[in-house]
Amino acid sequence: MTIVPVSRRTFIKSSTAVTAGLVLSPAIIGRAEAATLKLKCSSSLPNDPKYANGRVYYDNLVKNLKGNGLGEQVEVAFFPDNQLGQEIDVINSVKLGVIDLMVSGSSISANLVPLVGTFDLGFLFSSFPQQTKAFDSGAAKPIEDALLKSGNIRIIAWAYNFGSRSVLAMDSVVSAGH
Numbered sequence: 424m425t426i427v428p429v430s431r432r433t434f435i436k437s438s439t440a441v442t443a444g445l446v447l448s449p450a451i452i453g454r455a456e457a458a459t460l461k462l463k464c465s466s467s468l469p470n471d472p473k474y475a476n477g478r479v480y481y482d483n484l485v486k487n488l489k490g491n492g493l494g495e496q497v498e499v500a501f502f503p504d505n506q507l508g509q510e511i512d513v514i515n516s517v518k519l520g521v522i523d524l525m526v527s528g529s530s531i532s533a534n535l536v537p538l539v540g541t542f543d544l545g546f547l548f549s550s551f552p553q554q555t556k557a558f559d560s561g562a563a564k565p566i567e568d569a570l571l572k573s574g575n576i577r578i579i580a581w582a583y584n585f586g587s588r589s590v591l592a593m594d595s596v597v598s599a600g601h
Contacts, residue, residue: 462499464524465513470503477503477526480580484524499524518575529566535574539566 464484466477473479481501488497507513507522510531516522518535533540557563558581570576 457496459495460497462497462523463507464499464501464526465505465507465517465522466501466503466526467505467510467513468503468526470501475503477501480526514574514576520575524579532570532574532576535576536566536569538569542566 464477464481466475466481468475468477470478472482478501481499485494485499488494488499505513508516510525510527511534513522513525514527514531514535517525529539529542533542563578563581567578570578
């Protein structure tokens with residue numbers, strides 16, 4: 424770093440705009456700190472840390488934020504039990520940016536992006552690891568892209584067995600007549 428000494432005479436001769444800027448600039452002491460980012464997370468499920476996906480997701484999110492040194496920078500307020508409204512109202516609020524996060528099944532998203540309704544057709548997986556592998560390898564990418572484009576909604580993560588529409592078959596299923 425180069426330090427250029429400035430005499431009082433040079434400082435006074437400087438242009439008025441520069442001088443005014445230097446004189447009126449507040450002193451910056453220490454490092455600047457941004458305000459804590461506050462996010463709202465909604466779930467239609469109860470506030471049950473053992474069985475409710477919304478609460479489980481929230482607890483994991485907070486744990487990961489703290490584990491990555493972001494606990495003081497990001498604060499997530501959890502609203503279970505439809506406290507912020509019914510799912511259709513909440514997903515519209517997510518689309519508008521009024522609510523930041525929503526833990527939900529895929530069905531409600533079909534109201535904004537009809538393509539998401541294909542998840543209700545009953546995909547069959549032989550195990551949760553197979554489902555994870557399929558989603559991680561891009562099976563959900565077209566749905567994620569459609570949600571982002573049409574609904575301004577970004578999927579952070581997919582979870583297992585959110586509800587009755589999630590189908591896990593331990594044995595092969597053969598339709599009648601085949």
